[in-house]
Amino acid sequence: GQQLNQSPQSMFIQEGEDVSMNCTSSSIFNTWLWYKQDPGEGPVLLIALYKAGELTSNGRLTAQFGITRKDSFLNISASIPSDVGIYFCAGPSSGTYKYIFGTGTRLKVLA
C-alpha cells in the first residue's frame, strides 16, 4: 500500500535555527497536509498544499508541494521552544478521502 516516509526521524536544534524536514512517497499525491502534534493531543493542521510546485507559508512555516508530486517539504524558520513536537505529513490514499500519515519527525528545540 501507499506509505509516507519522513526524514529526519528526529532532530535536536538550537533555538533560533531554521529547520527543514521532508516527506516522500512511492506514489503520487494530489494533496499534502502538514500537522503538528503535541504530547497527549490531537494533530493540528499547519498547512495544506494542493498543486505541484505550490509554496505556502503560515507564519514562520513554509511548505512546498514537490514537482514530482511524490514529496513535500516543511521548513520552520527561527525556531522557538514551542515548536517542539512531532510533525506529520499526510495525504489522501489513492482515489479516496482517507488520509494516511507519515512516520513523523520529532523536533526538539534547545533554548
Added chain:
Amino acid sequence: GAVVSQHPSWVICKSGTSVKIECRSLDFQATTMFWYRQFPKQSLMLMATSNEGSKATYEQGVEKDKFLINHASLTLSTLTVTSAHPEDSSFYICSAGLLNTGELFFGEGSRLTVL
C-alpha cells in the same frame, strides 16, 4: 479552521467492559468522519471511516465487532470499544474533513487505558 471535539479525553476501564468515545464536528456538518489509533511514539493509523446514515468501513485488520462505530447525525460519530482488553489501550483520535478543501481536522484525542 473547522473544530472537531472528542469526549472523553481520557478514560480508564476494567477489562471486559465497553467504552464509548464521542466525536463531534462543532461548526460544520460532516457526512464522513475518520477514526485513527495511535500507539506511543508511532504515527496515526486509520481504523475506519464513519459514514452518516450508513455502515462504517473498516481498514484491513480492524475488527468491526470490537470497534463499533455509529454516525447517527451529521455532527456526531461514536466509537465503542467492546469488551475492552489491555491491548486495546491506546490513543484514539477522530477527524472530519471539509470536502471542498480536502482539509482534515482532528479532535483532541481520547486516551483509553484498560486495566
